[in-house]
């Protein structure tokens with residue numbers, strides 16, 4: 001598949017499709033529309049410098065962050081089991097800021113932009129407000145890798161924004177002070193471990209339970225994440241965000257530092273700009289895959305449309 005039936009695949013056409021899937025709600029993010037802005041601090045580990053010379057990761061800083069629920073519907077229920085949860089954060093200081101925009105699945109649903117657009121177009125609702133399930137099934141059968149993200153998420157409904165592991169998904173080239181470069185994947189793991197709900201438990205929760213629980217947790221000062229770098233091995237795939245590295249869950253990880261979320265921030269603070277995937281301080285390079293390359297432009301287009 002190289003092109004969508006509707007023409008050239010661009011970041012703008014993906015934003016249009018993301019919005020169409022959600023029914024074009026006004027002034028909302030095209031993706032991860034529901035969320036809560038928060039703030040906190042980052043404390044580097046002594047090992048961070050072995051992996052990256054990025055001052056964002058080797059020095060302490062304040063953190064601006066946003067927890068979110070996937071999809072373009074700002075009123076989506078926190079119990080929705082088929083969309084990811086997001087964790088975007090900005091760390092570092094003037095001149096060396098970095099934005100990492102992560103989700104609670106280690107893989108993305110599309111390998112290429114054309115596949116991403118086709119995935120979304122198959123899900124655009126018809127006049128009855130529902131997607132054509134025949135179309136969705138046919139697309140899934142022809143593109144089975146596009147279901148890996150959803151299957152992963154559906155099996156692990158999180159009990160808390162602070163109790164689920166988030167991934168940066170792409171392979172990022174990291175350069176240390178010795179000028180040695182290797183690929184890493186970011187894994188953002190809750191210090192207390194993942195807490196998941198059973199299916200019936202998830203169904204019994206309220207539509208805003210993740211947001212309500214977040215406020216309670218912040219009040220008790222109990223939100224900490226380890227920022228981990230998973231280290232590459234020769235031959236790891238670095239161009240396909242739909243596949244994990246072999247034995248990824250058991251491979252060597254270096255703790256770059258710890259994020260502590262200390263307060264709720266008015267949503268306006270996060271809504272005025274974007275967490276920009278291309279904003280990476282020297283020492284962490286841009287991933288090489290085409291999905292990553294489209295992200296910054298798409299986020300900027302979405303920002304214009306939601307103002």
Ligand code: HEM
Pocket residue numbers: 011014015018028029030031032035066067068085086087088101102103107108116167168169170241273274275291292294295298299300302303306
């Ligand atoms: C590994 C792949 C991806 C991940 C993990 C991811 C995750 C996220 C997250 C967590 C947000 C919420 C940002 C916030 O909190 O403000 C977001 C927003 C968004 N994403 Fe992605 N995304 C991915 C790929 C893409 C791609 C390829 C596109 C389009 C080409 C895209 C389009 C968008 C748009 C338009 C927004 C809304 C931006 C805004 O209005 O600020 N995403 N994404």
